[in-house]
């Protein structure tokens with residue numbers, strides 16, 4: 001098996017390389033913006049860290065997906081390659097206050113994760129990378145004009161009748177602002 005990182009293996013045999021390709025379900029990814037996702041290819045290297053019980057996993061994950069644009073709701077293709085660097089540390093065992101503080105302080109370092117079991121399925125890392133890579137507000141294009149709030153048509157594709165009046169209103173607001181600024185200058 002080459003798709004589960006087993007810390008005991010690393011203790012015994014030294015650093016190890018892993019790779020795998022995983023099909024994730026939309027339910028697992030749990031982000032409504034994702035309409036479709038291809039297989040996730042992941043490569044990782046695991047080694048012992050500096051702290052007792054610490055393991056360092058470095059790697060890259062690649063996938064493609066169809067995301068729904070947050071402005072116009074149209075799906076668009078998304079391709080992502082991410083590199084990651086995660087330090088796995090043993091979860092502090094007792095829930096004494098001091099240890100909780102240690103846990104919170106370490107969790108603030110972005111790349112630290114705590115383990116209870118001495119193994120990490122590569123698929124879990126792949127899922128995590130997919131979830132981290134999906135933008136909070138996906139955009140089909142930086143300049144996406146979104147949907148007309150009046151008739152609901154996609155403004156990047158078609159100019160509707162109602163669009164002009166809304167744009168005019170915006171211009172009026174801008175002009176008003178400019179007039180105000182001019183008055184201030186005088």
Ligand SMILES: [Zn+2]
Nearest residue numbers: 069072140144
């Ligand atoms: Zn869009």
Ligand SMILES: [Zn+2]
Nearest residue numbers: 148151160162
């Ligand atoms: Zn319209």
